[in-house]
Amino acid sequence: MTDARTLYPLGDQLGSVTLIQHAGDDKMIANAARVSFGGDSDAPLNARDEKLIRYLLRHQHGSPFEHNMITFKVICPIFVDRQWVRHRAGVSKNETSGRYVEQQERNFQPPSFRRQAPSNRQASVEDDGTLDQAEAARVWEEAWKAAYGAYQTLLGLSVTREQARGVLPQSLYTESYYTFNVRSLLHFIGLRDHDGAQYEMRLYARALAELAEPLFPVTFREWRALVAEQAH
Amino acid sequence: MTDARTLYPLGDQLGSVTLIQHAGDDKMIANAARVSFGGDSDAPLNARDEKLIRYLLRHQHGSPFEHNMITFKVICPIFVDRQWVRHRAGVSKNETSGRYVEQQERNFQPPSFRRQAPSNRQASVEDDGTLDQAEAARVWEEAWKAAYGAYQTLLGLSVTREQARGVLPQSLYTESYYTFNVRSLLHFIGLRDHDGAQYEMRLYARALAELAEPLFPVTFREWRALVAEQAH
Amino acid sequence: MTDARTLYPLGDQLGSVTLIQHAGDDKMIANAARVSFGGDSDAPLNARDEKLIRYLLRHQHGSPFEHNMITFKVICPIFVDRQWVRHRAGVSKNETSGRYVEQQERNFQPPSFRRQAPSNRQASVEDDGTLDQAEAARVWEEAWKAAYGAYQTLLGLSVTREQARGVLPQSLYTESYYTFNVRSLLHFIGLRDHDGAQYEMRLYARALAELAEPLFPVTFREWRALVAEQAH
Amino acid sequence: MTDARTLYPLGDQLGSVTLIQHAGDDKMIANAARVSFGGDSDAPLNARDEKLIRYLLRHQHGSPFEHNMITFKVICPIFVDRQWVRHRAGVSKNETSGRYVEQQERNFQPPSFRRQAPSNRQASVEDDGTLDQAEAARVWEEAWKAAYGAYQTLLGLSVTREQARGVLPQSLYTESYYTFNVRSLLHFIGLRDHDGAQYEMRLYARALAELAEPLFPVTFREWRALVAEQAH
The missing domain is CATH 3.30.1360.170 (Gyrase A; domain 2)
Known part of the structure; x- marks a missing residue:
């Protein structure tokens, strides 16, 4: 096919x-x-x-x-x-x-972070070197791990998948x-x-x-x- | 293709x-x-x-x-x-x-005519033998010829196709x-x-x-x- | 309402x-x-x-x-x-x-006819005075009368409305x-x-x-x- | 209006x-x-x-x-x-x-948790009393706080809103x-x-x-x- x-x-x-x-x-x-x-x-x-x-x-x-x-x-x-x-x-x-299957541990992590655009409220601009990329990556990764961990804990407590997925991030x-x-x-x-x-x-x-x-x-x-x- | x-x-x-x-x-x-x-x-x-x-x-x-x-x-x-x-x-x-091309002489003519349904206002029933099929076919065919003839006449008078098609029937x-x-x-x-x-x-x-x-x-x-x- | x-x-x-x-x-x-x-x-x-x-x-x-x-x-x-x-x-x-009701005698008749555009195949242009408006109007009206007459004749022959409407024009x-x-x-x-x-x-x-x-x-x-x- | x-x-x-x-x-x-x-x-x-x-x-x-x-x-x-x-x-x-505005601290928290249905893979059933509701609520709330905290930290690091929202949960x-x-x-x-x-x-x-x-x-x-x- x-x-x-x-x-x-x-x-x-x-x-x-x-x-x-x-x-x-x-x-x-x-x-x-x-x-x-x-x-x-x-x-x-x-x-x-x-x-x-x-x-x-x-x-x-x-x-x-x-x-x-x-x-x-x-x-x-x-x-x-x-x-x-x-x-x-x-x-x-x-x-x-996410009701039917357990969500896999698949997280999008930005390869680089951008800054908020100064004038356009809904846009971003490239990092001019002042953004702490390493720290942002660390925060992101830790947030993902905490969220996916909470998801697993909820499933372990027998919470249904359709509710438990609520703690999983949009990444x-x-x-x-x-x-x-x-x-x-x-x-x-x-x-x-x-x-x-x-x-x-x-x-x-x-x-x-x-x-x-x-x-x-x-x-x-x-x-x-x-x-x-x-x-x- | x-x-x-x-x-x-x-x-x-x-x-x-x-x-x-x-x-x-x-x-x-x-x-x-x-x-x-x-x-x-x-x-x-x-x-x-x-x-x-x-x-x-x-x-x-x-x-x-x-x-x-x-x-x-x-x-x-x-x-x-x-x-x-x-x-x-x-x-x-x-x-x-019908604006772009001259409509061809292609007319749908029912192979047989049906009667109006006695009870259902939007339905038809098979002819029970009382419908004059030959006469209906003759009327239909004549109507088509008259309409297509009028279309040709209008085109001959230089009327634009997009107007002239107005006289052509839905058949x-x-x-x-x-x-x-x-x-x-x-x-x-x-x-x-x-x-x-x-x-x-x-x-x-x-x-x-x-x-x-x-x-x-x-x-x-x-x-x-x-x-x-x-x-x- | x-x-x-x-x-x-x-x-x-x-x-x-x-x-x-x-x-x-x-x-x-x-x-x-x-x-x-x-x-x-x-x-x-x-x-x-x-x-x-x-x-x-x-x-x-x-x-x-x-x-x-x-x-x-x-x-x-x-x-x-x-x-x-x-x-x-x-x-x-x-x-x-047109299946449910008998079509009324309501015909669009162009108040004036236009000519086919010389260059654009799907367009029309205003009559430059060379189009016989009266003759075109006469042909159109006659075509309508013939078509509506055929429709009435077919209904009179007991042909169902859903078929008979086939002879009615697009006007x-x-x-x-x-x-x-x-x-x-x-x-x-x-x-x-x-x-x-x-x-x-x-x-x-x-x-x-x-x-x-x-x-x-x-x-x-x-x-x-x-x-x-x-x-x- | x-x-x-x-x-x-x-x-x-x-x-x-x-x-x-x-x-x-x-x-x-x-x-x-x-x-x-x-x-x-x-x-x-x-x-x-x-x-x-x-x-x-x-x-x-x-x-x-x-x-x-x-x-x-x-x-x-x-x-x-x-x-x-x-x-x-x-x-x-x-x-x-979420690109245009900073996301507010508004989290859906289930008033009660349900269990995965035993037979229907995409359904849930009411808690039969064996689910630790208090613990599930605690895990959920903590997950939300961690996620929203990470969001705020990323914004504080000048990360653009359109990326930072990635850590926010589906609740x-x-x-x-x-x-x-x-x-x-x-x-x-x-x-x-x-x-x-x-x-x-x-x-x-x-x-x-x-x-x-x-x-x-x-x-x-x-x-x-x-x-x-x-x-x-």
């Missing part, structure tokens, strides 16, 4: 995105648009298809980009997943259940199948691999883009060109 | 449903559910997967049925398509544009790409291949089911068993 | 849009955004709220615009309605059933309740009151905007400013 | 559901259905409307239940909210941002505006005030039902009757 299974580990922090399956291609996008005038065909992708895809992206014709799908298996911290699930249209999800890794179509995927990447997004979220958005781009190369090329223009 | 291209002509009335592409299978449905407890695998479908699919259907766990897709090319009369588009969740569509065939996932497809078939649905609509719903069933045989088998039980 | 019932007849062509009910206002939009930082309040709308709404629109923060609703009763020709239903997200619809008026939220409404108006849209469709989109604007004046003002800027 | 502001505190555990606004009523549901045959009216709700609502619920006619809205302000633990957001269709949400309260329509609300309540749902989640589902029921009394009465029948 899962012919394509490209592992895309996100650094050494356990998080990963794996391509599980996909269907559709650039030609299918062109064909779905061409049904408007009975022009769909089995011929290979040509220059007119590429021009059409460019046109569709620039004129907000979104529906031809829905006749395809990409499924990813995603392992990410809960605080990332909670941003992810804000995207509803054209996104399907199944996730590990806990969770595991999901996520299915997108190209329309919902580009929307997601556009908002989540963006200056305004949290760095940890951006890494995931970029991983999705890198895995999906070879499957829909013309669409991604034209979409990136459009995004670059709009940024100016 | 379109390896699978099964033609499923609907009688001699031109209408057709063609399977264009698909992804996912019964195993993928089981895997999407098993991610709940880290139990997804590459092993072939087994008896426990079948039991799980049965359980999911009977407990309204819909999301595992979303990690897949099926695209159909559908040629149907406009009055059927107008019922079809009521279904929005998990359904994508692109359709021939005109239209052509669409429709993409479903198994969840939205079963929902559609459940409502549209149903006693309460219009016969012409049911034929299409059945065609979708016949094309999709071999791709997800366990899911369809268990779903049909459930529907049969609930009907009692 | 329907305190507000503003009639907005679209010319003398029968079509109409009526505001049935609504909930939410500009303040609610600001409050939904301010829940991000616990800043929602009962105070009246102020300058900071207006600035926030402007910011939300310009940074694609769509979700705060979903906590409201507007219901319209719409009477429009079927060819307009078929464009309308392409919009699925955040739009709810109930429509007159037939249909009647629906449509419910939007402000997000889906602005999306709709942006695409359908647009140069690329069919003139008949644009009239409806404008009617929706005129009815909704007094209910969300700041949102509409800021949205119009943004659209105007992007057009340059 | 928020005329109706009924406080519904969930025990002494801080969690709450507040009705913020609503629109539509049982009559509007009947009217939306009656547009099918041009039968909508301004008359008060009558016995035929009630019968119609009953019929709609029993025949899966969902769309008439979408022309209304209810907005709630919800304060719930993150582990509850993560179940909530699985429901996408017809649900809108805005939530407190942290979060605050959202949630908007439903009656269709999506009944679907939510049906799945989440259910034997199979986690007890903490059920309390919220029941709170929603209690607040919404007086606004749509006929719909809730008929829906409850249907659910009760199906349970047999």
Whole structure:
């Protein structure tokens, strides 16, 4: 079932995105648009298809980009997943259940900490050297150990998993199948691999883009060109 | 792109449903559910997967049925398509544009006419022999010819296509790409291949089911068993 | 139930849009955004709220615009309605059933006909005086009479309504309740009151905007400013 | 804006559901259905409307239940909210941002702990007296204090809020505006005030039902009757 299974580990922090399956291609996008005038065909992708895809992206014709799908298996911290699930249209999800299984000892620990941005209340900036990275890492690790220890203690006291998980932090890794179509995927990447997004979220958005781009190369090329223009 | 291209002509009335592409299978449905407890695998479908699919259907766990897709090319009369588009969740569509192209001379003509149901205001019953089929067919055909003739005359007067199409009847065939996932497809078939649905609509719903069933045989088998039980 | 019932007849062509009910206002939009930082309040709308709404629109923060609703009763020709239903997200619809009731003799007749655009295949241009308006009107009216006559004849032959309606043209008026939220409404108006849209469709989109604007004046003002800027 | 502001505190555990606004009523549901045959009216709700609502619920006619809205302000633990957001269709949400504001010291602490169910892997059972409630409460409270202390320490080290929140547990309260329509609300309540749902989640589902029921009394009465029948 899962012919394509490209592992895309996100650094050494356990998080990963794996391509599980996909269907559709650039030609299918062109064909779905061409049904408007009975022009769909089995011929290979040509220059007119590429021009059409460019046109569709620039004129907000979104529906031809829905006749395809990409499924990813995603392992990410809960605080990332909670941003992810804000995207509803054209996104399907199944996730590990903390009611059903004992949560594994899998904790996201930031490889480096950032400072609060001075002006933008919801942003961060790189450490200018004044942040005590070692101490922050020590506090984080200790907090994780205390939390996971409390979880184990509660389970040992026979507390049900569905309650006990309440003490586990949002840095806990969770595991999901996520299915997108190209329309919902580009929307997601556009908002989540963006200056305004949290760095940890951006890494995931970029991983999705890198895995999906070879499957829909013309669409991604034209979409990136459009995004670059709009940024100016 | 379109390896699978099964033609499923609907009688001699031109209408057709063609399977264009698909992804996912019964195993993928089981895997999407098993991610709940880290139990997804590459092993072939087994008896426990079948039991799980049965359980999911009977407990309204819909999301595992979303990690897949099926695209159909559908040629149907406009009055059927107008019922079809009521279904929005998990359904994508692109359709021939009557603004862009001149509408072809493709008219759905009922192979037989039905009578209004005596008690149910929105239903019909088979002709008991008292309906003048030949006369009805003649009226229908003449109406189509008059309408299509008016359309041609308007185009000949240089009236724009987007206005001129206004005189074309709802028996005109239209052509669409429709993409479903198994969840939205079963929902559609459940409502549209149903006693309460219009016969012409049911034929299409059945065609979708016949094309999709071999791709997800366990899911369809268990779903049909459930529907049969609930009907009692 | 329907305190507000503003009639907005679209010319003398029968079509109409009526505001049935609504909930939410500009303040609610600001409050939904301010829940991000616990800043929602009962105070009246102020300058900071207006600035926030402007910011939300310009940074694609769509979700705060979903906590409201507007219901319209719409009477429009079927060819307009078929464009309308392409919009699925955040739009709810109930429509007159041609299976349930006999279709009334209500036909949209264009007050003036347009010519096919010479370059843009899916557009039209104003008549430059060379189009025989009177003849086109005569052909249209005659086509309607023939079609409606055939419909009546079929009913007279005891043909069921759900089949007989097949001969009725797309200029037939249909009647629906449509419910939007402000997000889906602005999306709709942006695409359908647009140069690329069919003139008949644009009239409806404008009617929706005129009815909704007094209910969300700041949102509409800021949205119009943004659209105007992007057009340059 | 928020005329109706009924406080519904969930025990002494801080969690709450507040009705913020609503629109539509049982009559509007009947009217939306009656547009099918041009039968909508301004008359008060009558016995035929009630019968119609009953019929709609029993025949899966969902769309008439979408022309209304209810907005709630919800304060719930993150582990509850993560179940909530699985429901996408017809649900809108805005939530407190842990990037934007410092998280308050608001922790859900279970008033009593339950044991893991012996047979059902994802369920819990009431304590039979063998669970050391006092010790579990102590462990939970200590875990919260350690986690919130670590959060404060990280902020004190100038770590950005968007990272620091990673150490906060899923028992942290979060605050959202949630908007439903009656269709999506009944679907939510049906799945989440259910034997199979986690007890903490059920309390919220029941709170929603209690607040919404007086606004749509006929719909809730008929829906409850249907659910009760199906349970047999």
